[in-house]
Amino acid sequence: MTERCIRVALAGVGSCASSFVQAVVLSRSAEQDMPGLMHHRIGGYRLGDVEFVAAFDVDHRKVGIDLAEAIDTAPTVAVRHVAVPPMGLKVGAGPLLDGVEGKLSKIVEPHPDCGSVTASMVTAALRDAEADVLVCFLPTGARAAVQMYARACAEAGAAFVNATPEPVANCPELAALFLERGVPLLGDDLRSHLGATTLHTALIELLGSRGVRIADTYQLNVGGNMDFYNLSDPARSHSKQLSKRRALASTGLDATDVAAGPNGYVKYLGDRKVCFLRIEAEGMLGSPLSMEIRLEVEDSPNAAAVVANAVRVARSAADQRLSGVVDPVCAFLFKSPPLGMPESEALRCFQTFVEKSAAPAPAALAHTT
Ligand SMILES: NC(=O)c1ccc[n+]([C@@H]2O[C@H](COP(=O)([O-])OP(=O)(O)OC[C@H]3O[C@@H](n4cnc5c(N)ncnc54)[C@H](O)[C@@H]3O)[C@@H](O)[C@H]2O)c1
Known part of the structure; x- marks a missing residue:
């Protein structure tokens, strides 16, 4: 781990998570700028400064195995572009809630441990891992599960990046909770990089x-x-x-x-x-x-390019003691931000945030207890 790392947790280890993990691994060895990466540094952080410290899923084929293996496990179909070495991080069971309702229930059999995991156990796991940011890659429609991870993050002091269209930044109660706890919130629904x-x-x-x-x-x-x-x-x-x-x-x-x-x-x-x-x-x-x-x-690398921006913005926002919805960046990174803007204005606000956050980042964040 480097002094300037971003400790990232993943909720949902599917196709988008697979591409994002691959992008982080590639960026650690890439000597030249990677295609699709808009900024080499945001808030002083390189993409290669991301360290994965926790991962949650419910699929019995993914829970309990190393993250590097889980990102390649069916039914995930993300293309493997990069060899990912074992990461020394096992995927943990998350609470199932409405995670795989409907058609998904026909192809995802939940791991037996999911039934006994509670929201407070997720909060404790995020605290123990000292996660700075959680990226929520749950299936669309899993509103109860998405909002449970959001609450766990607010309690644990980990910034929340909502890749799904389920309302978190657009949920006034949750937005107020992040503001009150002094934790940054980014969402909702990733706007694919060039989609x-x-x-x-x-x-x-x-x-x-x-x-x-x-x-x-x-x-x-x-x-x-x-x-x-x-x-x-x-x-x-x-x-x-x-x-x-x-x-x-x-x-x-x-x-x-x-x-x-x-x-x-x-x-x-x-x-x-x-x-x-x-x-x-x-x-x-x-x-x-x-x-x-x-x-x-x-599809999935197109999402990873946005998350490569979002996790660094989230950590940089925390360094700047920003809390609640980080409006100046959400319109560029998400389809459904609370404050929508035309494309050119959203890009301008995002670039201004990145320029202003160019100062070196502090070594460590205070985590809530
Ligand atoms: N692909 C894109 O470019 C893109 C763009 C915008 C938004 N998104 C959104 O990102 C999200 C993730 O997309 P994906 O393609 O990775 O989906 P995916 O179906 O490949 O992965 C979802 C993962 O979440 C897991 N899961 C289900 N319930 C869970 C729970 N309760 N706790 C923990 N894990 C749980 C599933 O087992 C699966 O591994 C979706 O909501 C999608 O709409 C994707």
């Missing part, structure tokens, strides 16, 4: 800046990872639909009826995600303009 939402909102902003009027638009997404499998269950996808519409509405567009969402699970795509995006608009004299774009990305 459908980022491209869509940037194009809407471009058209708007030219006075071109958007008449209609859609954004249809298919993919073959567990996130898409889970989202193909209508009972689990509601928060994701709302989150995508909120992101589009932050551009000033009336997104109430816009079709924008997860639109199907196509198993053979694995971790590839395909977005079909169409915009119909009116220019001068009502002249028609339309565009149709097909964007194909590898």
Whole structure:
């Protein structure tokens, strides 16, 4: 462990966690800047300063094994780009709650220990591990479980990064709890680094800046990872639909009826995600303009690039004694921040935060007891 490390805990060891762990391992040996990494340092921290100190899951195939092995264990489909050596950290059982309800329950058999783990045991584990930040990679729709990890973090003094669309930064009670406990909170719902939402909102902003009027638009997404499998269950996808519409509405567009969402699970795509995006608009004299774009990305590394920013921002916010929702960065990093902004403004606020936090970071954080 280095003096300037960021002690990171993971809740949910699926595809996004796999790509993030690989990115951290790669950054420790990468001599040149990695593609997709926006900043070599944030708050004085390199990505390679991340140390994994705790990991929770519920899947009987992942609990009890080393994190390096768990990130490669089915049903995770993230592509292995980097060899990850044993990390000396075993995945622990988390409380199940609503973690694998619906279709997920057909393919994830919970580990028997999950039934006896309580929220206060998670808090104690985070304190014992002296976690600075927890990244919540739980399945969409698992609201009770996501909010349980958030409360455990606030109690343990660990900053919370909510990759899911379940409300945490958007839950007034939880936002107030983080503020009261002096702990940073980042969320909700990761905005993939260069994904459908980022491209869509940037194009809407471009058209708007030219006075071109958007008449209609859609954004249809298919993919073959567990996130898409889970989202193909209508009972689990509601928060994701709302989150995508909120992101589009932050551009000033009336997104109430816009079709924008997860639109199907196509198993053979694995971790590839395909977005079909169409915009119909009116220019001068009502002249028609339309565009149709097909964007194909590898889904999980696209999330890892954002988390590479988010964990360093979270630790830097803690160094600066910021608490509650860190608004100046959330609009850039998340689809559903409490304070939404157009793409260019969100980028400007994020870059300003990073520039201001460039001073060397203190060696250690005080953890709540
Ligand atoms: N892939 C992306 O680019 C992207 C972008 C934005 C948001 N997200 C969100 O990130 C989250 C994670 O995505 P993923 O692709 O890694 O999903 P995943 O299904 O691959 O992983 C989820 C993991 O959580 C575990 N889990 C379920 N209940 C749990 C509990 N109670 N405690 C601990 N672990 C539990 C599962 O066993 C699984 O290992 C999803 O909510 C997704 O919508 C992903």
